[in-house]
Amino acid sequence: xxxxxxxxxxxxxxxxxxxxxxxxxxxxxxxxxxxxxxxxxxxxxxxxxxxxxxxxxxxxxxxxxxxxxxxxxxxxxxxxxxxxxxxxxxxxxxxxxxxxxxxxxxxxxxxxxxxxxxxxxxxxxxxxxxxxxxxxxxxxxxxxxxxxxxxxxxxxxxxxxxxxxxxxxxxxxxxxxxxxxxxxxxxxxxxxxxxxxxxxxxxxxxxxxxxxxxxxxxxxxxxxxxxxxxxxxxxxxxxxxxxxxxxxxxxxxxxxxxxxxxxxxxxxxxxxxxxxxxxxxxxxxxxxxxxxxxxxxxxxxxxxxxxxxxxxxxxxxxxxxxxxxxxxxx
Numbered sequence: 001x002x003x004x005x006x007x008x009x010x011x012x013x014x015x016x017x018x019x020x021x022x023x024x025x026x027x028x029x030x031x032x033x034x035x036x037x038x039x040x041x042x043x044x045x046x047x048x049x050x051x052x053x054x055x056x057x058x059x060x061x062x063x064x065x066x067x068x069x070x071x072x073x074x075x076x077x078x079x080x081x082x083x084x085x086x087x088x089x090x091x092x093x094x095x096x097x098x099x100x101x102x103x104x105x106x107x108x109x110x111x112x113x114x115x116x117x118x119x120x121x122x123x124x125x126x127x128x129x130x131x132x133x134x135x136x137x138x139x140x141x142x143x144x145x146x147x148x149x150x151x152x153x154x155x156x157x158x159x160x161x162x163x164x165x166x167x168x169x170x171x172x173x174x175x176x177x178x179x180x181x182x183x184x185x186x187x188x189x190x191x192x193x194x195x196x197x198x199x200x201x202x203x204x205x206x207x208x209x210x211x212x213x214x215x216x217x218x219x220x221x222x223x224x225x226x227x228x229x230x231x232x233x234x235x236x237x238x239x240x241x242x243x244x245x246x247x248x249x250x251x252x253x254x255x256x257x258x259x260x261x262x263x264x265x266x267x268x269x270x271x272x273x274x275x276x277x278x279x280x281x282x283x284x285x286x287x288x289x290x291x292x293x294x295x296x297x298x299x300x301x302x303x304x305x306x307x308x309x310x311x312x313x314x315x316x317x318x319x320x321x322x323x324x325x326x327x328x329x330x
Contacts (some may be wrong), residue, residue, distance in 0.1 A: 004032070004033070004034040004110070005034065005089070005090035005091060005110060005114065006034050006035070006036055006064075006088060006089040006090055006091075007032065007034065007035050007036070007089045007090070007091045007092075007093060007106055007110060007164070008035075008036045008037075008038055008083075008087035008088060008089030008091070008092050008093070008167070009027065009035060009036070009037050009038070009093050009094070009095055009106075010038045010040070010080065010083030010084070010087065010092065010093070010094050010095075011023070011037070011038070011039050011040070011083075011094070011095050011096070011097055012039075012040045012042060012076050012079035012080060012083065012096075012097070013039055013040065013041045013042065013044060013048050013052065013079075013097045014041070014042045014043070014044050014048075014073070014076075014079075014097075015044045015045060015046050015048065016044070016046075016048055016097035016098055017044075017046035017047050017048050017051065018098075019097060019098035019099075019211065020048050020051050020052070020097050020098075021051055022100060023095065023096075023097050023098065023099060023100055024051065024052070024055045025100075026100035026101045026102075026103075026209075027055075027095065027101065028055070028058070029103045030101065030103055030105065030106055030107075031103050031104050031106075031107045032104075032105075032106035032107040032110060035065075035089075035106070036062075036064040036065050036087070036088050036089050037055075037056070037059075037062075037065040037066075038065070038066055038068065038083045038086050038087060039052045039056075039066070039067045039068065040067075040068045040069075040070065040079040040080075040082045040083050041067060041068065041069045041070065042070050042073050042074060042075065042076070042078075042079045043069075043070055043071075043072060043073040048097075049067065049069070052067050053067060064088055066086060068082050068083070068086060070082070074179065074180070075179070075180055075182040076177075076182045076185065077177035077178055077179055077180065077181055077182045077185045078177070078179040078180065080094070080160075080177045080185070081176050081177050081179065084167075084170055084176065087167055089167060090166065090167060090168075091109075091110060091113065091164050091165065091166055091167060092164075092165050092166075092167045092170065093106065093109070093161070093163075093164050093165070094160040094161050095161060095208075096161060096210075098211050099161065099208065099209055099210050099211055100208075100209040100211075101207065101208060101209070102206070102207045102208070102209070104207070105123075105207040105208065106164070108123075108203060108205065108207070109121045109123065109164040109203065109207075110164065112201050112203055113164060113166070113201065116199060116201045117199050118166075118199045118200050118201040119144075119165065119166045119168075119169055119193075119197040119198055119199055119200060120144070120147075120163050120164070120165050120166070120169075120193060120194065120197050120200045120201070121163065121164045121200070121201045121202070121203060122138060122141065122147070122162055122163045122200070122201070122202050122203070123138065123162065123202070123203040123204075123205050123206070123207045123208070124136060124137050124138045124162075124204070124205065124206045124207070125138070125159075125161070125162060125206055125207065125208040125209070125210055126206050126208065126209045126210065127210055127212055128209050128210060128211050128212065129212050133209065135206045136206070136210075138156055138157065138162060138202070139155050139156050140202045140204060141156070141200065141202050143200065144194045144195070144197040144198065144199075144200050145194075145246060145247060145248070147194050147200055148191065148194045148195060148241075148246075149248050149253060150293075151187075151190060151191060151194065151257075152191075152253040152254065152256055152257040152260075153253060153256045153257075153260070153291055153293040153294070154256060154257070154259070154260035154263075154291065154293065154294050154298075155293050155294065158186055158187045158190040158191070159186055159210075160186045160189070160190065161208050161210070162208065163190065163193075165193055169193050169196055169197060170193075172196075173192070173196045175189060175192050175193060175196075176189075177189060178232065178233065178236065181229045181232050181233055182229060183225075183226045183229035183230045183233070184229060184230035184231075184232075184233035184234060184261070185233055187230075187233060187234070187237065187261075188233035188234070188236050188237040191237040191240070191241065192237060192240050195240060195241055195244060222264070222265065222276075227280055230261060231280075231281075234257065234258070234261065238250075238254050238257075241254075252287060254284075255283070255284040255286070255287040256284075256287060256291045256293075258281035258283075258284035259281070259284050259287060259288060259291065259302060260294075261281070262277050262280050262281055262284075263298065263302075265277040265280070266301050266302070266305055266313050267317065268313075268317060269314055269317050269318065271310050271314075274305055274308075274310050274313055277305050278305065278306075278308075285306055288302035288303060288305065288306045289302045289303035289306070297316070297320070300312070300316070301313050301316055
């Protein structure tokens with residue numbers, strides 16, 4: 001165990017008392033033991049601090065794991081930065097306070113990273129509802145550029161908890177989250193990390209359990225602030241990419257990324273949302289329906305949105321989202 005590299009697991013906390021105990025139990029069951037836990041409490045008003053302190057008290061001879069308490073609420077981006085600033089591990093991994101990990105996650109990811117000398121190791125996940133869970137598949141990738149294309153064309157998710165990352169990528173390239181810009185922060189950072197990674201690996205296993213409360217959560221309503229923050233993170237990411245040379249069409253993939261980001265506006269029954277879709281990242285609309293990497297259903301509703309045939313989108317919403325997903329995701 002002495003030769004195992006240290007892994008820092010970062011968990012931001014904000015009023016997560018209801019799910020925090022389950023999360024911490026899954027962390028306690030991890031088969032990989034050379035771990036540093038960094039919890040960041042962002043001014044919670046519940047008993048989360050007590051739950052974390054109880055967890056930390058059970059870790060005998062652990063001098064590295066800590067609970068950081070922000071003096072004022074700063075948001076998840078600043079919380080993640082605080083976690084990175086206190087990380088000591090060779091590798092960094094994120095776990096959200098309302099989710100869980102399979103017991104072998106870190107061991108498998110670290111073994112893969114060490115064996116292949118990978119900067120990033122990715123894997124798949126479970127979407128968990130009240131009564132069941134469904135395996136959700138990430139696509140495999142053979143290089144950092146391959147992964148980057150899949151992040152941008154909408155076939156691969158950019159959630160931080162889907163990747164174990166070598167901490168030197170953050171430090172050597174000064175990669176951090178934008179304080180106060182809390183929407184799309186994971187997209188921006190994962191794009192930057194893959195842009196500077198050399199070796200990457202993919203594990204065809206489902207390790208992370210992401211909790212979804214109900215089928216209503218499949219639809220989203222974005223506020224103007226949300227959209228502004230996402231746009232800021234996107235522009236920071238694409239400006240970063242523009243400083244390097246790629247074997248793919250950056251302009252086209254940037255448009256695909258924009259279309260992917262605003263797709264949830266079409267997963268709705270509201271015409272007002274469809275109209276917002278038309279104006280948000282309007283420069284990407286010329287590429288609507290042209291991304292062959294995504295499903296024909298996505299291409300269909302994008303084309304319907306551009307042509308303002310909103311009845312097609314509404315029909316799709318009621319049949320697929322309300323009926324099909326409403327039955328499956330329970």
